Amino acid sequence: MKITSAKFITTVAKASDLLNTQFKEFAFVGRSNAGKSSLINAFTNRSALAKTSSTPGKTKHINYFLINENFYITDLPGYGYHKAGKSEEERWVKLIDEYLLTSKQLSCVFVLMDIRHKPNILDKQMLTFLHYYNIPFMVLATKADKLSKSQRGVYASKLAQEVGLTLNNLIITSSALKLGLEKLGEKIEEQIGQDA
Numbered sequence: 609m610k611i612t613s614a615k616f617i618t619t620v621a622k623a624s625d626l627l628n629t630q631f632k633e634f635a636f637v638g639r640s641n642a643g644k645s646s647l648i649n650a651f652t653n654r655s656a657l658a659k660t661s662s663t664p665g666k667t668k669h670i671n672y673f674l675i676n677e678n679f680y681i682t683d684l685p686g687y688g689y690h691k692a693g694k695s696e697e698e699r700w701v702k703l704i705d706e707y708l709l710t711s712k713q714l715s716c717v718f719v720l721m722d723i724r725h726k727p728n729i730l731d732k733q734m735l736t737f738l739h740y741y742n743i744p745f746m747v748l749a750t751k752a753d754k755l756s757k758s759q760r761g762v763y764a765s766k767l768a769q770e771v772g773l774t775l776n777n778l779i780i781t782s783s784a785l786k787l788g789l790e791k792l793g794e795k796i797e798e799q800i801g802q803d804a
């Protein structure tokens with residue numbers, strides 16, 4: 609997919625401020641530090657569209673980006689960042705759940721998981737939640753550059769198996785190597801139903 613424009617639209621801190629968008633939305637969720645904001649930057653070919661950090665807990669609100677004047681990408685806070693404090697963390701979880709349940713234009717949720725790590729209870733809960741509410745999703749295995757080429761397939765299969773999915777529901781990605789971005793674009797195109 610050719611990215612012709614990528615604009616930051618707004619940041620939302622509470623459920624009552626969530627946008628009622630006129631275009632389809634694609635959400636990036638996952639554990640804190642999984643690489644959500646970095647992948648949004650890599651995908652849109654913008655170095656600092658979404659704010660990234662080596663310290664977990666960087667994205668604290670929901671950020672909306674309008675891509676190609678045609679669809680939205682939303683960057684969500686990561687779950688499992690306990691240092692934020694219990695009440696802050698609960699607030700994020702509530703905001704994420706509310707977003708996922710009420711966004712009428714939500715077309716697909718990309719669930720990011722570090723390819724090297726075993727899915728934890730929070731990853732599993734997120735997938736169960738998406739299943740239960742019938743929200744289309746796809747797993748993006750991130751940071752594949754941390755593994756050798758031959759290891760990537762092995763780890764990806766293991767990851768898919770651990771969450772009860774097949775490799776058809778997973779894309780191997782790396783923001784550093786710009787890996788998997790074409791497939792991600794294809795998945796989005798499939799949903800918006802036109803060549804972009």
Ligand code: GTP
Nearest residue numbers: 641642643644645646661662665666667686783784
């Ligand atoms: P929160 O906003 O805290 O939930 O984190 P996030 O999921 O948005 O992660 P972010 O994109 O901020 O990246 C976290 C860290 O992982 C940063 O230090 C990134 O440089 C690093 N990182 C992200 N993607 C990659 C990747 O593809 N390869 C490598 N090697 N590092 C990456």
Ligand code: MG
Nearest residue numbers: 644645666667
């Ligand atoms: Mg982030």
